[in-house]
Amino acid sequence: MSSPALVRHTEDSMPAIADAGPVSAVTPPATPPSFGTLALRWYRLNRESLRAIAIGIISLLAFLLVWHLLTTYRVVFFVRFTNVPSPLAVHASFTKAIHDPKFLLHIVLSCRRILIGFSLAAIVGVPLGLIMGRFKLMHEIIFPVAEVLRPIPAIAWVPMAIMLWPTNEQSIVFITFLGSFFPILVNTLHGMSLVDPVLVRAAQCLGARERSIFREVYFPASLPHIFTGLTVGMGVAWVSLIAAEMISGQYGIGYFTWEAYSLVQYPDIALGMIAIGVLGLGSSVLIRGAGRLVMPWRSTR
Amino acid sequence: MSEILPSEPKGHIEVKNFSLSYDSIEGPVQAVTDTQIHVKPGEFVSIVGPSGCGKSTLLNAVAGFLKPTTGIVTVDGERVNGPSAERGMVFQQYSLFPWKTVRENVEFGLKMRGMPRSQRERAARTLLGLAGLEAFEKHYPEKLSGGMKQRVGIVRALATGPKVLLLDEPFGALDAQTRVIMQQILTNMWQRLKISVLFVTHDIDEAIFLSDRVYCMTARPGSIKAEIPIPLERPRQQSMMMSSEFLALRRGLMSLIREESLKAMGGEINDMGMQGLSIELHGHSLADVI
Numbered sequence: 001m002s003s004p005a006l007v008r009h010t011e012d013s014m015p016a017i018a019d020a021g022p023v024s025a026v027t028p029p030a031t032p033p034s035f036g037t038l039a040l041r042w043y044r045l046n047r048e049s050l051r052a053i054a055i056g057i058i059s060l061l062a063f064l065l066v067w068h069l070l071t072t073y074r075v076v077f078f079v080r081f082t083n084v085p086s087p088l089a090v091h092a093s094f095t096k097a098i099h100d101p102k103f104l105l106h107i108v109l110s111c112r113r114i115l116i117g118f119s120l121a122a123i124v125g126v127p128l129g130l131i132m133g134r135f136k137l138m139h140e141i142i143f144p145v146a147e148v149l150r151p152i153p154a155i156a157w158v159p160m161a162i163m164l165w166p167t168n169e170q171s172i173v174f175i176t177f178l179g180s181f182f183p184i185l186v187n188t189l190h191g192m193s194l195v196d197p198v199l200v201r202a203a204q205c206l207g208a209r210e211r212s213i214f215r216e217v218y219f220p221a222s223l224p225h226i227f228t229g230l231t232v233g234m235g236v237a238w239v240s241l242i243a244a245e246m247i248s249g250q251y252g253i254g255y256f257t258w259e260a261y262s263l264v265q266y267p268d269i270a271l272g273m274i275a276i277g278v279l280g281l282g283s284s285v286l287i288r289g290a291g292r293l294v295m296p297w298r299s300t301r
Numbered sequence: 302m303s304e305i306l307p308s309e310p311k312g313h314i315e316v317k318n319f320s321l322s323y324d325s326i327e328g329p330v331q332a333v334t335d336t337q338i339h340v341k342p343g344e345f346v347s348i349v350g351p352s353g354c355g356k357s358t359l360l361n362a363v364a365g366f367l368k369p370t371t372g373i374v375t376v377d378g379e380r381v382n383g384p385s386a387e388r389g390m391v392f393q394q395y396s397l398f399p400w401k402t403v404r405e406n407v408e409f410g411l412k413m414r415g416m417p418r419s420q421r422e423r424a425a426r427t428l429l430g431l432a433g434l435e436a437f438e439k440h441y442p443e444k445l446s447g448g449m450k451q452r453v454g455i456v457r458a459l460a461t462g463p464k465v466l467l468l469d470e471p472f473g474a475l476d477a478q479t480r481v482i483m484q485q486i487l488t489n490m491w492q493r494l495k496i497s498v499l500f501v502t503h504d505i506d507e508a509i510f511l512s513d514r515v516y517c518m519t520a521r522p523g524s525i526k527a528e529i530p531i532p533l534e535r536p537r538q539q540s541m542m543m544s545s546e547f548l549a550l551r552r553g554l555m556s557l558i559r560e561e562s563l564k565a566m567g568g569e570i571n572d573m574g575m576q577g578l579s580i581e582l583h584g585h586s587l588a589d590v591i
Contacts, residue, residue: 196396198392198394198396199396199398201364201366201384201390201392201396202390202392202396202397202398203398203409203413204366204383204384205364205384205385205386205388205389205390205458206386206389206409206410206413206457206458206461207385207386207410207413207414207461208409208413209413212413216398216409217398220398220400221400223400295400296441297399297400297401297441297443
């Protein structure tokens with residue numbers, strides 16, 4: 001429609017460029033840009049994130065410094081820092097601990113419990129949420145029971161879990177499972193309830209049957225919420241695991257932390273806490289990474 | 302390509318003695334009553350009417366999403382019982398699958414039919430080329446403009462070689478310039494494919510510019526108020542919209558719709574009421590008077 005105009009436009013503009021002489025702003029320079037130029041450009045493009053990283057490092061260092069000062073001078077101001085271990089003491093116990101196979105065993109066992117409990121929760125919770133979201137009868141049957149059990153904190157299940165399961169290990173995994181199960185189920189259900197009905201109709205008009213609609217529309221449409229559920233579930237899984245280990249464990253990083261208190265090994269308390277923090281952070285980073293892999297259409301935002 | 306370029310026009314839509322009502326607490330509500338429409342094979346027919354008149358309801362019944370309360374909907378003599386790939390649909394909200402790339406969206410219908418991957422990739426590329434979207438095949442819909450999204454929507458609906466194409470205010474969310482270009486792209490595709498089109502819009506110019514015939518619906522409960530043939534020659538150019546012939550058709554349709562729109566607003570505005578808009582304020586501003 002507008003092609004004649006376009007042609008005329010190029011004809012008009014060609015001589016104009018020629019008149020401008022051999023120097024043209026559009027032509028790229030013959031030599032590739034020097035390393036310095038590239039580095040400068042990279043810096044300009046990434047200035048914001050570099051800034052965030054720099055400030056992040058400074059703030060962590062400041063935290064360590066405040067901790068150091070509070071403990072070296074044994075400050076007592078409402079809160080008592082008299083017995084709190086200093087960062088240096090924690091560092092000393094850390095270097096000792098990483099050569100101690102028992103400490104590593106604590107960590108490995110906690111990770112294994114999380115892996116089993118959380119995976120079971122995901123394997124049961126996600127499909128159950130999808131089915132409940134799709135079939136009204138399943139929702140009507142299961143939802144009331146889930147709603148009654150959901151508000152019970154996983155820690156409150158400890159005595160019941162000990163009665164239910166023959167070994168301590170199984171009951172701890174069960175508690176971890178319970179902790180992550182409900183956030184995963186509820187978020188999957190929520191995702192299913194938000195699926196745009198127009199997309200379902202579009203799929204039907206293109207010849208999709210029930211099974212294909214489930215696989216090609218309902219499931220991918222719910223994925224963002226499923227991953228929200230997995231992230232929240234992972235957080236609650238750690239909370240439940242540590243509580244269960246402190247109460248009934250013989251191994252695990254929660255047990256290690258509690259034992260350190262009983263044995264007056266104060267630096268180990270902080271070491272256990274930091275280990276829990278790092279492990280929790282690591283597992284949520286893993287889930288976020290998996291989410292980005294599974295949902296490439298969202299990572300471009 | 303033979304699948305998407307049928308030689309014979311096909312897709313004879315017939316809607317007979319159609320009515321549709323739904324239940325509410327006050328009893329059944331009539332959305333559409335006593336409606337007959339038809340679209341001949343290869344014909345381009347539009348439905349216009351005031352908002353809420355049931356034109357989308359009618360279209361959804363032809364698509365198979367809604368069951369008529371009375372009457373029957375057939376395509377090529379076969380009764381419509383539910384949605385199928387024989388009746389392609391384009392929605393106002395684009396409704397592309399956000400988790401699929403442009404090409405995967407276009408491939409969807411072919412995949413549902415069980416076409417092998419390499420074959421459907423080739424078909425999708427060809428179709429995207431026709432719509433000028435080849436360069437965007439790997440993009441996710443979110444990155445596209447509204448006009449591009451709707452082009453993908455149209456191409457996706459056409460990919461399976463449907464007998465009829467149903468469009469529910471497809472350009473309603475686009476800006477005026479994009480809309481004009483999209484109308485031309487749609488005309489072009491329709492002329493190549495020779496399939497029947499049923500097009501729902503509230504834009505009178507759009508309906509006249511695109512259609513062979515226009516049905517005008519009454520206010521709720523909707524029924525057909527008038528059927529207007531559009532004798533403008535094809536191919537149609539944008540400049541035709543200024544022709545006296547076009548303007549005469551436009552004037553006729555405008556007055557039909559206006560009558561129904563006023564009715565649809567529950568009589569709260571009649572021509573007497575509209576006169577109030579031009580009351581002389583004798584130099585005072587509106588704020589002073591109030």
